[in-house]
């Protein structure tokens with residue numbers, strides 16, 4: 001079963017197609033990265049854009065995620081800082097903070113969607129000091145983060161250095177337990193921070209519909225149109241797809257990265273990112289419980305650093321610097337929907353649908369067991385209402401790649417979208433529009449070839 005509630009919410013429509021054979025910019029891949037790239041290019045330049053997708057737009061990871069909007073990496077601040085240095089790291093945080101504003105504008109003006117805002121991210125406190133240091137450094141650089149740690153009693157505060165205490169607040173044990181739906185004493189603190197929830201597939205679909213209407217003379221979408229090869233010459237790129245050949249001045253790859261068309265450039269050197277091993281697919285599994293009771297006055301998100309005993313060698317929790325199970329609760333069609341994820345299996349593009357589905361059934365059972373045995377949820381149905389999975393494209397350092405191919409500057413990457421890809425997709429679409437406008441851009445951790 002791969003039954004995503006986000007895909008279920010998409011309108012039933014005929015596939016988009018076009019007879020156009022050339023555009024200034026061809027975007028390969030119509031997930032959130034591709035459509036946000038199209039949005040930023042169309043709204044800030046006079047260039048024409050064609051998005052091509054081998055399936056339906058938003059049907060990839062964009063339609064199969066957890067929908068948490070977070071300005072975070074799946075690595076600690078400390079390790080990002082150590083690898084990329086201060087300038088690139090804080091430029092990137094600024095870029096993600098700006099993406100929050102852009103996302104808000106896109107939602108409010110062009111879709112009927114709201115990003116359900118919640119400042120309640122709940123996390124076990126084993127990393128409290130490191131996170132406090134991170135918050136402190138953000139605030140020193142005027143980067144909006146709106147975060148605070150909640151502690152159930154005063155004792156814990158004694159080990160927190162004075163300069164961090166203004167980010168900490170004491171709440172009653174009862175409030176603390178009710179916020180994380182868990183009275184497990186291992187949780188010594190809760191991080192309350194800026195987060196959001198959204199259906200990124202519906203967002204992508206609505207933005208695409210808006211762009212087709214507003215820029216009808218220079219925006220085109222071709223669905224069910226797989227791109228097999230991109231050949232980039234000095235002045236023009238040729239795109240070989242199911243529907244035939246297309247021409248473009250620039251090609252932006254937004255395929256998530258674990259699949260890339262064959263790339264050919266008039267250089268005798270190997271392209272920096274073209275190696276198929278640069279980005280590997282990882283399958284992420286999710287379950288969703290729909291239940292009738294509205295049990296919280298506002299949606300919440302929980303991220304719990306649970307120690308999970310998984311008796312299945314095919315499954316793992318995500319880890320580089322840490323591992324976690326993520327939970328969110330939102331209201332959808334007047335029901336509460338609890339979503340849990342965090343189990344993964346290393347995949348390969350050769351994985352058949354059956355293999356992924358086999359892992360999926362085990363993953364759903366394991367997630368169901370974890371949710372029911374560790375959380376204080378009393379209203380859940382006996383089995384999850386939804387179970388779904390999607391593929392994430394992981395670079396080796398878990399940081400996406402955004403920018404021009406150094407050896408072939410008509411080829412632009414926006415790939416390696418990993419597990420925290422929603423806000424970075426908005427941010428990198430905007431960055432690619434900046435590149436096409438010829439703007440001098442501040443260096444970030446996403447830059448190609450570092």
Ligand SMILES: Cc1cc2nc3c(=O)[nH]c(=O)nc-3n(C[C@H](O)[C@H](O)[C@H](O)COP(=O)(O)OP(=O)(O)OC[C@H]3O[C@@H](n4cnc5c(N)ncnc54)[C@H](O)[C@@H]3O)c2cc1C
Pocket residue numbers: 028029030031032033034052053054055056057058059060061062063064065066067068069070200225226227228254255256259260261283284285286341389390391392414415417418419420421422423425
């Ligand atoms: C289980 C799971 C949970 C996640 N949870 C979160 C979360 O809570 N928060 C968050 O921020 N992120 C999350 N993510 C990650 C996020 O969903 C992705 O980073 C994001 O959706 C990537 O968008 P994309 O447009 O780059 O890729 P995709 O949505 O995968 O789109 C790529 C598109 O390219 C097309 N394509 C590929 N090759 C070709 C080709 N040769 N020709 C034409 N088209 C092609 C595909 O059909 C696809 O539609 C999660 C992902 C998964 C799988």
